[in-house]
Amino acid sequence: MIDFTPLEERIGYSFKDRDLLQQVFIHRSYLNEHRAFPLEHNERLEFLGDAVLELIVTEHLYRHYPNPEGELTTYRSALVKGETLAQIAVTLDFPNYLMVSKGEEKSGGRTKAYLMANALEAFIGALHLDGGYAIAEQFIHENVLSMLENIIANNLHIDPKSRLQEYTQEHFGITPHYDVLSETGPDHAKEFTVLVRINDRELGRGVGNSKQAGQVAAATSALEELLK
């Protein structure tokens, strides 16, 4: 069995049920290659953990921010989105614990953002089962809600296209314009490369599997450049 002591020391909680902790890190692909493995994969734990995370974040926002529901929803989305959760999972060294199939391993599965995010939700579910709601709450306060002030201060809860538009209007008095540079790949796996500019000045480029996703990627890249 993997030694989880570093993880447990880091979060200040030691699991009573060692199998439950192990299960957090079992991706479904691992079981395809190890059919006799005695534990389930982590998807049911993820189902539970997602709801635990949602309530703890929601209640914190409700109690501490007087903003209208629509704004609280954008704060919450920024906190619980896959990208944010994956980032937290990496700081907790999850890629070293995750058990995936050899195929998944080769395609970089161990560090795929959504596998990381799913494992973090499974971990929250396991914490709730093993230690109770208060233990899960403490973990979420220290590791997730701790990112909230930074998100609000930097407007990270506002979508990149709106943020870029605000920025260019404030600094240049002008709205950004998006051009699709290319559209490649078969129908089920299209790739759009999008450029964003003000007048003739290119601000950034991005790639996505829809026009909209390409625009968001371009706006994100433009913001990174402008706010350097």
Next chain:
Amino acid sequence: MIDFTPLEERIGYSFKDRDLLQQVFIHRSYLNEHRAFPLEHNERLEFLGDAVLELIVTEHLYRHYPNPEGELTTYRSALVKGETLAQIAVTLDFPNYLMVSKGEEKSGGRTKAYLMANALEAFIGALHLDGGYAIAEQFIHENVLSMLENIIANNLHIDPKSRLQEYTQEHFGITPHYDVLSETGPDHAKEFTVLVRINDRELGRGVGNSKQAGQVAAATSALEELLK
């Protein structure tokens, strides 16, 4: 102030904070006409209650059903969808408590399904704040989770089109076919009338604001007829 005693007696819990209970039933439209009214509308409570409901239902499913996560998700969707919540709100007499504007009142707002569902979520949020998690849990067990066995027994968690297809294949050895009969209304408020049939036998009709929604409505009506 409205007398909430019948409601409180029915659910077996008496609110300490009367304003909180009142706030559950204040729709945003009411405040437009009563600007000096001292309470907020119910949307922030709804934001909280939605997450409380989600966790309590999720934890119940996790603990009592060994099914894969995908199936648990369909059970949960059937339990927390607007239609189900509105139905519960009506049995609790919510339409008599809801405070809406005169305009909303005229357009039938007091009994609109989504206003009912939102008020029920707000009520769950208020229960959680006033009585704590265990009180909210008891209410959800008695009023929401109590519908689960019926949902599973009657396959109500499976979408109507899939259920109809299963039924017609089993009983007639044939797949249903959908025809759009008409498409009316302006672009932002289209209405599709859809007919569902096997060969030349009409099974039902339905109306929706997309082709897909019209098909689901037609399948629902066909199932009602076939299962009579």
